[in-house]
Amino acid sequence: MGDVLQFDDVTVRRGQKLILDSVSWSVEEGERWVVLGPNGAGKTTIIQLAAARMHPTGGRVTVLGEELGRIDVFELRPRVGLASASLADRIPGSERVLDVVLTASYGVTGRWRESYEQLDEGRARDLLGVFGMAAFADRLFGTLSEGERKRVQIARAMMTDPELLILDEPGAGLDLGGREDLVAALGELAADVSSPVLILVTHHVEEIPPGFTDGLLLREGKTVAAGQLETVMTPQHLSETFGLDLVVERHGARWTARALASESGAHTAGHPPRW
Numbered sequence: 001m002g003d004v005l006q007f008d009d010v011t012v013r014r015g016q017k018l019i020l021d022s023v024s025w026s027v028e029e030g031e032r033w034v035v036l037g038p039n040g041a042g043k044t045t046i047i048q049l050a051a052a053r054m055h056p057t058g059g060r061v062t063v064l065g066e067e068l069g070r071i072d073v074f075e076l077r078p079r080v081g082l083a084s085a086s087l088a089d090r091i092p093g094s095e096r097v098l099d100v101v102l103t104a105s106y107g108v109t110g111r112w113r114e115s116y117e118q119l120d121e122g123r124a125r126d127l128l129g130v131f132g133m134a135a136f137a138d139r140l141f142g143t144l145s146e147g148e149r150k151r152v153q154i155a156r157a158m159m160t161d162p163e164l165l166i167l168d169e170p171g172a173g174l175d176l177g178g179r180e181d182l183v184a185a186l187g188e189l190a191a192d193v194s195s196p197v198l199i200l201v202t203h204h205v206e207e208i209p210p211g212f213t214d215g216l217l218l219r220e221g222k223t224v225a226a227g228q229l230e231t232v233m234t235p236q237h238l239s240e241t242f243g244l245d246l247v248v249e250r251h252g253a254r255w256t257a258r259a260l261a262s263e264s265g266a267h268t269a270g271h272p273p274r275w
């Protein structure tokens with residue numbers, strides 16, 4: 001039984017479409033998970049459940065010991081930090097960076113918040129510092145680069161001191177340098193024992209930071225494999241997940257994958273080009 005997350009036979013259906021199909025998943029204290037899969041695999045849906053932003057159509061989801069459908073999700077949500085592109089889109093470009101982080105705590109401290117304001121500001125500045133953004137506190141969010149925005153979003157998601165931190169495709173839109181900076185920052189977060197449980201959603205095995213422990217591979221709403229990365233990250237599992245023959249390699253604490261057919265320049269038999 002997962003202390004942090006427990007999914008039992010979870011199904012999500014929208015009209016005729018089965019988005020998640022009998023997914024079972026267990027996340028324990030101290031673990032750092034990557035959720036990996038191609039476009040449309042159901043990754044965003046699964047983290048919407050894990051962040052108590054959605055209820056399942058069938059099965060049971062327990063988040064931090066609370067079963068969805070039996071508790072007030074508004075009490076649960078501050079315990080789960082979430083950074084995603086759809087949340088970022090709602091941040092006004094005219095908002096000061098410090099306020100982007102600071103406002104994550106509004107509504108949590110409620111009527112006591114006035115006495116917390118100084119503490120909150122100190123924490124927001126500290127978190128911006130952790131992600132190398134201390135000097136940007138007074139800039140407007142809309143003036144930041146994509147990589148800088150991602151760092152601010154992660155700092156914001158950490159503001160409520162969550163027990164579980166979920167990052168939905170934080171590497172999307174970053175150039176190589178930006179991606180490597182982000183992977184290094186997430187590697188440091190993963191190595192810190194005081195960090196919350198981490199769940200990182202990505203399409204790319206190259207984005208798995210050092211120190212991540214476990215993987216959930218999804219394809220068409222179904223689990224292909226789940227468990228420790230060394231066990232899960234096989235060419236067979238990843239080829240099945242992405243629907244093409246892959247070569248998977250581990251280099252120290254990092255992973256790479258490429259199509260087997262790419263070595264001859266040909267597409268994998270039976271699959272049309274994907275772009």
Ligand SMILES: Nc1ncnc2c1ncn2[C@@H]1O[C@H](COP(=O)(O)OP(=O)(O)OP(=O)(O)O)[C@@H](O)[C@H]1O
Binds near residue numbers: 019039
């Ligand atoms: N409300 C909905 N009605 C119908 N289909 C939906 C709905 N929401 C999601 N889907 C479909 O469910 C599938 C899974 O969506 P989801 O966003 O969870 O995938 P994903 O793995 O996060 O994809 P991506 O990597 O492209 O972001 C997709 O095919 C999507 O079109």
